[in-house]
Amino acid sequence: MNIANIRTDYKLMTLNESDVLPNAIAQFDAWWQQAVHSEIEEVNAMTLATVSSDGKPDARIVLLKNFSEEGFEFFTNYNSAKGKELAENPYACLVFFWKELERQVRITGRVKKVSAARSDEYFYSRPAGSRVGAWSSPQSEVIASREVLEANEKHFKEQFGEDIPRPEHWGGYAVMPESIEFWQGRSNRLHDRLLYTLENGTWKIKRLAP
Template identity: 55%
Template sequence: MEKNIAEIRQDYVRHSLRKKDVDKDPIKQFQKWLTEALTAEVREATAMNMATVSEQGVPSSRILLLKDVNKNGFTFYTNYQSSKARELEVNPSTALTFFWPELERQVRIQGIVKKVSKEESEEYFKSRPRKSQIGAWASPQSSVISSREILEEREQKLEKKFEGQDTLPKPEQWGGYIVEPFFLEFWQGRASRLHDRIVYTREDNTWKINRLAP
């Protein structure tokens, strides 16, 4: 490489994070930060890295999009036959990470994953663009395929099958999950690498708040 990546430096000086300033409810604190990220027009502010672990204990991660956050947790949607879904069947624990570089912020979340109701999945599926609905039907997610043409052929067949329908029925193998958190860390970049780290840990249905050393 022409550039020595070990020499890359970025000092963080935009914001601070103090324990006395955060909300007692970590979900409300997250919603506040997410709103600020959206207002600042952070690119893909709802993008999150999601980690799962296989039956053999091998970790894997990928980027997904958050589709809802409420008092119960964080919701996303996927194919129930995907590799992540199969791993969640074995081990329903997960870790999420949001990174908003424009605000020099990161949020880490650990929680237990559960499927949302079929009705909730159907309601969200109806709200998706028609092309995305077709895509959910067309893709055998995480399965080996010999070429992209297979996907395009499936897409064309589905377009004909559902011709004239503005909204498609939800595929049985597609739906949502909610991550019910038991740990959240709010990280705010600070100068000299002395970053602010505020963590929430759920104990007996209450949230304990602490500061961590960077």
Template identity: 65%
Template sequence: MTKIADIRTEYKLQSLAESDVAANPVEQFSKWWDAAIKSNIDEVNAMTLATATPTGKPFARIVLLKGFDEKGFSFYTNYESDKGLELASNPQAALLFFWKELQRQVRIEGTVEKLSAEESDVYFASRPEGSRIGAWASPQSKVVSTRNELEESFLAYEKEFKGKDIPRPPHWGGYRIVPKQIEFWQGRPNRLHDRIQYSLQKDNNWKIERLAP
């Protein structure tokens, strides 16, 4: 039986030098994103979202990236879920992408803001019908007695919206993580990994530094 401590992978696919990276971290992320897309990684947009209460109690879960640009990185959820309540009381978060096929990680830290109602409406309208109904039917993060309760709620909303446009629930929408720090990690042999960190400065320029692995 393999010991947990003996499980290890030797990283040797690529390297990351300061001379190779873009001056802007979003541009650099876009390059790595394109490489990840071309690598046919399963659920390439899956990312760990870490939040915390005002007292510092941490929480983490996987969510899906739904967009990124110079403004930040976006995802959608129920505002009344645990993560929604945590973000309302402490609007700071961290994201982590792990693309093991490329032996890469990207860590993003920043402040959080809600997307506009218009942005949330546009994305909600693009979702499959079942997902739109599910947003109404599920009291996300709340205790439910049985799965039947959820399924009955779904059927009730399905009946209510039959033949109609399904509006976005007022308790559902998008968030944007506005990055203050982004780190790009490339696995290297002997655990001497490449770590390039971008930190936003007061003049809104990005400082690029190498971190020890």
């Protein structure tokens, strides 16, 4: 197979200025509802891109857990690579790709930790195994073998039983959007791209060339 010959011609939908809402969060919600109702698998999976203090980019998939005018939330270990990078440079980019709808959304903005109460709320909604996992994994650190994780899991299960508290090193972040781009695939690579930028508290919409 020649990789260069792999291509898809996008023809499902269009994206015009007359079709979108003036508020970027409301527009995201409209697309989100369509994606959910399209039964896309792992619809909340998104790429999180961060940059370290020395300018080196990093990216990985995380899961969206909530969104509002206050930001787009995800949860992780604060001591992980992404946590350390966000402490050094508190800006990030999120990317959703919903291939079934031939759509992409890119969100950029400043990142802040959510409140302890919000982190508690989400943590205690998780299954017990996931809560133990937050204690068991020294995320992003080098470990000798898989057995280290299994031994940690056994230890914390015995220590906490069913009453598993949230570790101080684990919690949520919110990406507070400064720009949101909506991308709709079109035929012949002449895609539709509408960019919302937040200017003095108001969303401005501009069309970008594909």
